[in-house]
Amino acid sequence: MRPNAAFRNDARAKVTGRATYADDISIAGMLHAAPVYADYVSARDLVVDASEALASPGCVRVITAADVPGTACYGQIEKDYPIFCSGRVRSYGDVCALVVAETRSAAKAAAALVKVAATPVKPVLTIDEALEPGAPVVPSYGDTNVVTHHRLRHGDPDPVFEACELVLEEEFTTQAIEHAYMEPETAVCVPRSDGVVEVYGSMQHPFSTRRFVAALLGEPLSNVEVYTIAVGGGFGGKDDTAAAVCARAALAARLTGRPVKLRYDREWSFRESYKRHPYRMRYKVGVSSEGRVLAVRATMHADSGAYLSVTPWVTWRSTAQCFGPYVVDDIHADVYGVATNNVFTGAMRGFGAPQVNFAVEQLMDMAAHELKIHPLGMRRINMVKQDSVTVTGQRLDGHVVSMEDVMNRVVHEIGYRKKYEHCSFGKPAAEGSDELYGIGLAISYRGASLGAEGMDFCSCIINGQYDGSILLETGIHENGQGAESAMTLILADELGVDLGRVRYKRSSTSSIPDSGTTVATRGTVMGGSAVVVAAGQYRDLLSRHLADRLRCRPEDVTFHDDKIWGLNYEYSLTWEEAMRELFLQRVTPYAFGTFQAPPVSWDDTTGQGDAYFTYVYSCQAVELTVDRKTGKIRLLNVVAGHDIGKAVNRALLLGQVYGGVTQGVGMALMEDFAYEDGRPACENFDKYLLPRATDLPEMTGVIIENRDPNSLTGAKGIGEPALELIAPAIANAVFNATGVRCRDLPIRLRPEDLA
């Protein structure tokens, strides 16, 4: 393998502007669509009047829930998310109609003419309001705003608190975050002559999208073909809403018989797309005088917004990882998802872990500070080690538990020990300077892939061609992270061929079995393992049929240096010769492999079980200064260390690290998807601030490789671990600079806090 090559199969297309994203597609006769919002936060008896819009120039059709042949509401767990709402309005993002017109400007002009009227219902805007007895019930199903509740029962903390030297009781909150992929949601749908609707969309999960489209159309899955095209970022955010955008465009194409493009403005994307769950977390932590965490009780509430989406899965991860990478014998946790009339929340890179880590990694520093123990020592005493039993009762014995090593590597790289002594807090103010200096770190472990939250399998197809070239296809989706390139590298390595021989085939939902979604840091471990399985079958097939030509037994055939070899390198075949031979023997050089994730287990009543088949261990550290006069925080240096099993593509891996850290920095310091009376307070990047090139320091990635035996390539994954711990590291550094504890995200220091 060539781990140092910055190999990307799409780099040339992307750097020349030739990569085709959904909005770059134009088709003769194509219509354009625009959504109409119901324009209430909470209301009932919605009436939509499209008569004026229909009469406006260029308007072809106005589609509402009444035109839906299938089901207007859909969802991954509960079918409660309205692709077209009718009657009841539950959030400011609800769409009640789609205007289809000859041009995009005609569609937007007509959309502005659609009139909506409804009877307002008192909205539920906070977790507390939602939990109040007698609060209006938001969900369409069930009779309470508590939409999910996970329990974890491991030992019994209550009697233990009394014996603890220190008991901390703290509350932390995190904010809603917009995914802010640079490409807004877009779909182009084409009715094909054979009756199939083709979907080219900016979406993250072709198979999930297909389910949404087929449900809205009321047609079988086989009538919908979703193609993979270039996607301008996802980060977990291009599922439900992006799928609904595709579904609406598909229905418009079906009803008009013409291709339809629905391209979202940034303002629509902000208004309608789901966000990261805001959390409120209450912790009671009991610690012994030596710094051992003896007992924990955690109660968390996550704002699910108006629709369920994947809230039960997000909060499940918060439950399974409710006290970071630490061993606690007596711990209880209750994690609730709560419905409100805010725009709904769903999957986002990190998935219920960044929130929890923000609390836990500060609690560790707080306890260390109170007990006058070094923060590193505090972590070292409590962290998981080889064969430790986690808070879910899982023994960590199936892989290398490298938590301590990862922390040590980062501590060494950044020089934490020395620098920690130089932090400003507790020292007399330096003369003539308003800068306060701090260093902080955080550690985490993260269950790879879905774990006990879902079905975990993936397929791969290898299709050899007559001329020796090879087509590869997997059920993993390219979202910009470089999945196709990683799969290509893995196959080239498995077959010992030059990279140029392997062509990753653009797949569609009609050409490969549903392999689930490319989420949860599962792309490399699941897709890569499927490639290894298929490659093994492929090599076996070739060995059987080429052994004669190579004058050896099938088990002696080897594959390397872009050739196929017999025993002792006496005979060899080029791939061109090998393929010709197979075709002469009337053998199809084709393999289909499936990888099933190793078994996991979970007991819902106790929250105990083997939650994940493997874990990624991470540590991130940061240096910063705080301006005493203004409270402005400036990052000086970031070191991020991750044990990812094995680096498949080092440059892309580092890109994931830097990108993840940067999103974490946004979460820590800048981003806040706030509401005013249930309406989003920001609608574009003027008020919703993302980190820019000047907001970031130089970063260093430390890659630690302990091949994971559960993954056939040895690789685990990096997408999410990279994001989930810089916020608490920053909060700890801010404390070490100023003595101010920041329990709420985003971190905002006012000059008066520092006086």
Place this chain on the structure above:
Amino acid sequence: MNQITINGAPYGVADDDLELSLLEYLRERRFLTGTKNGCERGLCGSCTVIVDGKALRSCRTPVEKAIGKSVVTIEGMEGPGGEPHPIQKAFMDAGAIQCGFCTPGMVMSAYALLLRDPDPSRDEIRKALKGNLCRCTGYQQIVDAVSLAAKVMREQALPVEAGCLRKR
């Protein structure tokens, strides 16, 4: 007739099209879809093009303002033989590309920088890219790419000019 030069070739702009933004004109009239639309409000830099040597956000630039001027888009960067511009090459080599949606705008901003300063510091590169949002990369490998491109062009004495300007 209103004339505009795009990637070295002259085009006449119809009167009806004068009120379009340069971004709409490029994407919808010229089908030059490499220039991306990320916000349409001048906030993200995805739509950056070069007009008479300066980086501009095409979503906030009316076509009218570009009449009589020379516009270079990402499609004009490759050399006469189709070889990538050193900036493009460096983006590929440095691993600066993920989803790629910001990439054309980044390349154009970097190009504008290197036109006026062949040897920028990393801080200067960050400043020059400040108007370009990227949600994927954390910018680090993009900064690497721009400084690599500058180095390669200096060392090999390669022209900075976009490929389309060298053909003629």
